[in-house]
Amino acid sequence: xxxxxxxxxxxxxxxxxxxxxxxxxxxxxxxxxxxxxxxxxxxxxxxxxxxxxxxxxxxxxxxxxxxxxxxxxxxxxxxxxxxxxxxxxxxxxxxxxxxxxxxxxxxxxxxxxxxxxxxxxxxxxxxxxxxxxxxxxxxxxxxxxxxxxxxxxxxxxxxxxxxxxxxxxxxxxxxxxxxxxxxxxxxxxxxxxxxxxxxxxxxxxxxxxxxxxxxxxxxxxxxxxxxxxxxxxxxxxxxxxxxxxxxxxxxxxxxxxxxxxxxxxxxxxxxxxxxxxxxxxxxxxxxxxxxxxxxxxxxxxxxxxxxxxxxxxxxxxxxxxxxxxxxxxxxxx
Amino acid sequence: xxxxxxxxxxxxxxxxxxxxxxxxxxxxxxxxxxxxxxxxxxxxxxxxxxxxxxxxxxxxxxxxxxxxxxxxxxxxxxxxxxxxxxxxxxxxxxxxxxxxxxxxxxxxxxxxxxxxxxxxxxxxxxxxxxxxxxxxxxxxxxxxxxxxxxxxxxxxxxxxxxxxxxxxxxxxxxxxxxxxxxxxxxxxxxxxxxxxxxxxxxxxxxxxxxxxxxxxxxxxxxxxxxxxxxxxxxxxxxxxxxxxxxxxxxxxxxxxxxxxxxxxxxxxxxxxxxxxxxxxxxxxxxxxxxxxxxxxxxxxxxxxxxxxxxxxxxxxxxxxxxxxxxxxxxxxx
Numbered sequence: 001x002x003x004x005x006x007x008x009x010x011x012x013x014x015x016x017x018x019x020x021x022x023x024x025x026x027x028x029x030x031x032x033x034x035x036x037x038x039x040x041x042x043x044x045x046x047x048x049x050x051x052x053x054x055x056x057x058x059x060x061x062x063x064x065x066x067x068x069x070x071x072x073x074x075x076x077x078x079x080x081x082x083x084x085x086x087x088x089x090x091x092x093x094x095x096x097x098x099x100x101x102x103x104x105x106x107x108x109x110x111x112x113x114x115x116x117x118x119x120x121x122x123x124x125x126x127x128x129x130x131x132x133x134x135x136x137x138x139x140x141x142x143x144x145x146x147x148x149x150x151x152x153x154x155x156x157x158x159x160x161x162x163x164x165x166x167x168x169x170x171x172x173x174x175x176x177x178x179x180x181x182x183x184x185x186x187x188x189x190x191x192x193x194x195x196x197x198x199x200x201x202x203x204x205x206x207x208x209x210x211x212x213x214x215x216x217x218x219x220x221x222x223x224x225x226x227x228x229x230x231x232x233x234x235x236x237x238x239x240x241x242x243x244x245x246x247x248x249x250x251x252x253x254x255x256x257x258x259x260x261x262x263x264x265x266x267x268x269x270x271x272x273x274x275x276x277x278x279x280x281x282x283x284x285x286x287x288x289x290x291x292x293x294x295x296x297x298x299x300x301x302x303x304x305x306x307x308x309x310x311x312x313x314x315x316x317x318x319x320x321x322x323x324x325x326x327x328x329x330x331x332x333x
Numbered sequence: 334x335x336x337x338x339x340x341x342x343x344x345x346x347x348x349x350x351x352x353x354x355x356x357x358x359x360x361x362x363x364x365x366x367x368x369x370x371x372x373x374x375x376x377x378x379x380x381x382x383x384x385x386x387x388x389x390x391x392x393x394x395x396x397x398x399x400x401x402x403x404x405x406x407x408x409x410x411x412x413x414x415x416x417x418x419x420x421x422x423x424x425x426x427x428x429x430x431x432x433x434x435x436x437x438x439x440x441x442x443x444x445x446x447x448x449x450x451x452x453x454x455x456x457x458x459x460x461x462x463x464x465x466x467x468x469x470x471x472x473x474x475x476x477x478x479x480x481x482x483x484x485x486x487x488x489x490x491x492x493x494x495x496x497x498x499x500x501x502x503x504x505x506x507x508x509x510x511x512x513x514x515x516x517x518x519x520x521x522x523x524x525x526x527x528x529x530x531x532x533x534x535x536x537x538x539x540x541x542x543x544x545x546x547x548x549x550x551x552x553x554x555x556x557x558x559x560x561x562x563x564x565x566x567x568x569x570x571x572x573x574x575x576x577x578x579x580x581x582x583x584x585x586x587x588x589x590x591x592x593x594x595x596x597x598x599x600x601x602x603x604x605x606x607x608x609x610x611x612x613x614x615x616x617x618x619x620x621x622x623x624x625x626x627x628x629x630x631x632x633x634x635x636x637x638x639x640x641x642x643x644x645x646x647x648x649x650x651x652x653x654x655x656x657x658x659x660x661x662x663x664x665x666x
Contacts, residue, residue, distance in 0.1 A: 014604075
């Protein structure tokens with residue numbers, strides 16, 4: 001295993017310590033493994049909390065800051081955080097307007113966030129609403145999931161619901177935006193290689209030199225099928241076709257096209273993929289109004305990419321363009 | 334070779350086509366392989382041009398936009414662009430105040446940019462000044478270089494000279510900032526794996542499973558030495574010690590600490606490295622005033638990282654904090 005780490009058991013804590021040192025706008029609770037915006041709680045604003053297993057950076061800790069999340073809980077690599085962390089963070093970001101939990105649809109995450117929401121209601125009186133993302137069209141149920149997995153659209157929910165909270169909307173209003181974004185988004189990914197969880201010390205799965213896995217999960221869980229390596233234009237077809245088969249993206253506001261790197265794929269290749277995907281969309285009558293290209297929800301050093309499409313409208317366009325200031329996504333402020 | 338590409342011969346052109354599709358603020362000349370800001374030339378402003386071999390993205394094309402470069406020329410992967418491209422781009426961004434060429438110190442790049450500057454003077458009357466970056470303390474002379482190689486500081490020169498041009502400084506003034514940044518910056522890198530140039534189809538070099546290369550070049554050219562894998566805290570020592578031995582970074586303005594990913598190393602590991610480097614700097618009396626963490630000057634999918642330190646002062650702090658709007662670096666605008 002070739003990694004720039006010390007003891008595998010300390011990776012998450014040491015990375016959080018690095019985040020604290022690098023970003024004075026953030027405050028990190030190393031004991032609870034929580035990244036907060038330094039000025040949390042923001043009085044009167046709905047607080048946004050997400051979290052999940054580590055190894056998907058910049059998701060979620062890199063999306064903490066004005067315009068996105070108020071806090072993120074980090075689990076061990078590919079392992080859900082626990083309810084105590086979520087409860088502590090929920091308390092820490094409640095500014096009197098309640099807290100939205102943004103939860104990727106994995107069994108552990110959903111269960112732990114549910115327990116945290118119950119504890120918050122019982123112990124603290126903080127109002128909590130949860131929104132579960134489940135945008136991955138690859139598989140229905142999977143190794144760690146009942147129903148579809150939550151993947152790329154989670155990044156977009158965090159941005160768009162974050163902007164809605166900044167506009168002063170109440171908890172029900174912010175949750176409605178988050179649900180609407182999840183409903184309007186679909187994703188599908190491909191892996192060319194596995195990744196290696198530090199504590200395991202060896203690749204999560206074997207993938208022969210001449211094969212790739214279509215519909216891969218962000219923890220390396222199985223996708224739809226293994227196929228021989230193919231040119232980017234064919235890979236793009238394999239990812240986009242199931243997305244377009246699942247939902248219409250020809251609405252008036254245009255679509256947001258998000259080509260995400262899994263961690264080990266160079267930006268050069270992501271732009272080749274962007275080109276291929278945008279050509280397919282043009283033929284299908286889908287107009288791209290906004291774009292996001294880069295590694296935003298990763299699987300350690302896995303080589304591969306995912307494509308997320310989101311149907312936009314005037315409101316979502318405005319929320320997308322609103323200022324954001326986080327380590328992983330930053331503009332206009 | 335596992336890559337999301339079509340024909341290896343088309344990678345650069347197709348990626349540029351993807352950049353054009355994804356970023357309406359940019360204009361791409363596919364024939365000359367030039368990325369321009371869409372509103373170039375900006376009248377009255379000094380134009381900033383850089384460029385080099387592809388495979389280091391987001392450098393340079395991802396740093397085109399307000400606050401950084403006016404244009405970037407893309408060569409084939411790890412191959413210098415040619416003088417014709419540079420001449421065309423120089424013409425295209427001259428707004429009457431002259432053009433600064435920012436050149437990484439590699440023999441091909443330096444020779445081709447020199448020729449382009451001569452052609453520009455002879456054919457067009459555009460005034461050109463060139464600044465060569467050579468911040469890599471690892472080696473004196475190397476496979477492709479006379480003198481030290483230009484690496485991470487190039488990103489910082491593009492940001493800081495870009496901000497100086499935005500402030501309305503003249504060509505001599507912008508070039509002076511660029512030279513001062515190069516003089517005040519030092520870098521050193523490490524590779525855990527090789528990368529694979531698409532046209533070659535196999536790894537550039539072999540690195541055994543239990544070794545890493547200290548002082549690696551961004552094209553995989555040899556560094557100082559191969560050593561057994563070591564914990565992050567020891568790797569950090571091996572990178573920082575030669576930097577601190579080469580220049581003093583205890584000046585009043587504090588330092589900018591830039592921990593750069595080579596392409597295949599997850600952000601989680603970069604933050605572990607950031608932590609280790611910042612602890613060493615604290616012990617050495619170096620105060621970190623600004624930070625940059627992420628893959629900004631890469632070597633395709635190479636696993637590894639580099640550390641760049643830049644001595645700041647009031648002027649450089651102000652220029653660093655100035656707004657920038659490019660695909661690869663964006664804030665405050």
